[in-house]
Amino acid sequence: MPRPRPSSPYSARSPSPMFSLPQKESRTPTTCPGSVSTRGLHSIYGDGLEREASRKPDQKLLYGVGDPTAMFSSDSPHLSSRGSIIKWFWDSAEQGYRTYHMDEYDEDKNPGGIINLGTSENKLCFDLLSRRLSQSDMLRVEPSLLQYPDWRGHLFLREEVASFLSFYCKSPAPLKPENVVVLNGCASLFSALATVLCEVGEAFLIPAPYYGAIMQHVYLYGNVRLVCVYLDSEVTGLETHPFQLTVEKLEMALQGAISEGVKVKGLILINPQNPLGDIYSPGELREYLEFAKRHALHVMVDEVYMLSVFEESVGYRSVLSLEGLPDPQRTHVMWATSKDFGMSGLRFGTLYTENQDVATAVASLCRYHGLSGFVQYQMAQLLRDRDEWRNKLWFIPTVEYHSAIKSTGTRLSQRHPAE
Numbered sequence: 001m002p003r004p005r006p007s008s009p010y011s012a013r014s015p016s017p018m019f020s021l022p023q024k025e026s027r028t029p030t031t032c033p034g035s036v037s038t039r040g041l042h043s044i045y046g047d048g049l050e051r052e053a054s055r056k057p058d059q060k061l062l063y064g065v066g067d068p069t070a071m072f073s074s075d076s077p078h079l080s081s082r083g084s085i086i087k088w089f090w091d092s093a094e095q096g097y098r099t100y101h102m103d104e105y106d107e108d109k110n111p112g113g114i115i116n117l118g119t120s121e122n123k124l125c126f127d128l129l130s131r132r133l134s135q136s137d138m139l140r141v142e143p144s145l146l147q148y149p150d151w152r153g154h155l156f157l158r159e160e161v162a163s164f165l166s167f168y169c170k171s172p173a174p175l176k177p178e179n180v181v182v183l184n185g186c187a188s189l190f191s192a193l194a195t196v197l198c199e200v201g202e203a204f205l206i207p208a209p210y211y212g213a214i215m216q217h218v219y220l221y222g223n224v225r226l227v228c229v230y231l232d233s234e235v236t237g238l239e240t241h242p243f244q245l246t247v248e249k250l251e252m253a254l255q256g257a258i259s260e261g262v263k264v265k266g267l268i269l270i271n272p273q274n275p276l277g278d279i280y281s282p283g284e285l286r287e288y289l290e291f292a293k294r295h296a297l298h299v300m301v302d303e304v305y306m307l308s309v310f311e312e313s314v315g316y317r318s319v320l321s322l323e324g325l326p327d328p329q330r331t332h333v334m335w336a337t338s339k340d341f342g343m344s345g346l347r348f349g350t351l352y353t354e355n356q357d358v359a360t361a362v363a364s365l366c367r368y369h370g371l372s373g374f375v376q377y378q379m380a381q382l383l384r385d386r387d388e389w390r391n392k393l394w395f396i397p398t399v400e401y402h403s404a405i406k407s408t409g410t411r412l413s414q415r416h417p418a419e
Helices: 048-054 081-102 127-131 155-168 186-197 214-219 246-260 280-295 356-368 375-384 386-395 396-416
Strands: 180-184 202-209 227-230 262-270 296-302 333-338 351-354
Touching: 081 246, 155 180, 155 351, 155 375, 180 186, 186 214, 186 296, 186 333, 186 351, 186 356, 202 246, 214 227, 227 246, 246 280, 262 280, 280 296, 280 356, 351 356
Parallel strands: 202 227, 202 262, 262 296, 296 333
Antiparallel strands: 180 351, 333 351
16 A cells, blocks of 8 residues: 655745756766766756656666766856856856746736745744744853854754754664754755765665755765665555665676776665655664665764654654664764745754764864754744744644634635636
């Protein structure tokens, strides 16, 4: 039987561009983890979710970004080849936004305009957020907030993060503040982890389809590739479901990369999965972690939608809830407030890892990706306020939240009926 999907109104992070890298010339052919040759240079963004989700492993695909610097030279006399690639990523991502903002939907002024369904932002809870963030306890100024902090984050915030994750992840033992690093969002986390875990040209496994911007997160700083673990929409048996990730598929992708001389250093898991909405069971999570341990792979677990699963029957479990992680020194968990708190503009993300070398290396990069003292103080206040705000007003009244979502969807469908 197909597995139920979590009831989340979101299917992608912001932004979720669909594009492929430009081609100048094709040099050494690269093969996907099915040993089929490909030509040119394409990313997972290339053809959109629908085509990507239905592809077979024997179709012509590239599993990663390859080496863009070998494909085209700088188009600007002022930029290095690396700078040109960074600029190109920005220009490609912004093209859709520019089109959208030129013809943005407005109920009265432009009812025939474009509605942006590609940016995952919760705008239904602004009233709750604005009231809480405007309260007097959020405006406190202390000397320590104006001084250089511990780059891992102020201890008062890391203590609250550890307590928060211990409770909501249902960890078997209290999580420790010394294993917490805070920085400005999961994008920075992906970038930092790729940089400190991999050498240039090494790779991570990632189940596909996946949230497309991860490709640039791991590439732009670290020059790290992604090796796609292709999932199939077909149900092949009573115990299977669409797009099911299995250890066999992980092994096939890993061996395919190794056969091409690509060194794989880790596995990226998104749970709940983006964009599919799948949730990995505790048994599946353990199987994936055991696979990674056998091959000495790091596992980055992105749980940014952890508290946005509204069907209790689905039974979401954080990887931090598992009793005895197979390889805790290579298991790194990330979470952020962009989705579960509806605060994508605040830019708060956190890493939990028991590996102190990794934590220290990522913290060193927080010199460039850290949070201001005021944001850290406000986040600590939100996480600390369990009774009056977090439990009573935020995570408990999901009936009202679902009602708001349903009402919004009904209004949109009435104004824009399906053709």
